[in-house]
Amino acid sequence: MLKKVLSIFLACILTLGLVGCSQEDLVDHVSLADKVTFTLQDVWKIKNNESNTTYYYYLAEVKNNSDESYETSQISYQITDDTGNTVNMIDSNQSTPSSVIDSKQSTFVYGYVGYPNSEQENIGLQFSEDTFISFDSVDVRESDNEDIKESGKGKFVALEDDYLKITMIQRIRRIHLKMERQN
Numbered sequence: 001m002l003k004k005v006l007s008i009f010l011a012c013i014l015t016l017g018l019v020g021c022s023q024e025d026l027v028d029h030v031s032l033a034d035k036v037t038f039t040l041q042d043v044w045k046i047k048n049n050e051s052n053t054t055y056y057y058y059l060a061e062v063k064n065n066s067d068e069s070y071e072t073s074q075i076s077y078q079i080t081d082d083t084g085n086t087v088n089m090i091d092s093n094q095s096t097p098s099s100v101i102d103s104k105q106s107t108f109v110y111g112y113v114g115y116p117n118s119e120q121e122n123i124g125l126q127f128s129e130d131t132f133i134s135f136d137s138v139d140v141r142e143s144d145n146e147d148i149k150e151s152g153k154g155k156f157v158a159l160e161d162d163y164l165k166i167t168m169i170q171r172i173r174r175i176h177l178k179m180e181r182q183n
Helices: 001-021
Strands: 029-033 037-049 051-066 078-081 091-095 105-116 123-128 131-134 141-144 156-160 163-170 174-181
Touching: 029 131, 051 123
Parallel strands: 037 141
Antiparallel strands: 029 037, 037 051, 051 105, 078 123, 091 105, 123 131, 156 163, 163 174
């Protein structure tokens, strides 16, 4: 009896192990240099039903755990699908507030990309031929244009809670994000 229970238990463990090994895990970080990592932190997908477009806003952290400074101009990626194909984007922007990350410090990289609604699949950041971070590697928050409140002054409050307020400010052919900490 004990042998039967043990063999069933081992068969279950082996089956779970094989199933776990056969699934492709999504990567949310990449090593840029020795002890310098780029980690995707947040993705927000906004679908505009009126203009038939979808925008992805992303935020990533770059940590420098090395003993030397790291220049952010060395960060190089493209927004593609998981096969490396670029998708017809209608608008994009990416930014890093720091040009140099000192030793044992970090900074953020943020940006957005807009597409016509054609149900883009597995969009993400392509760093090299074999290094891809899918937006799906983090919990993608989703909204549509009905979730965005218009203030009538070219400003749209996209998110507001007790901790953070994100306002989108429309300027000539560009939309800028303004993030404020709430008290």
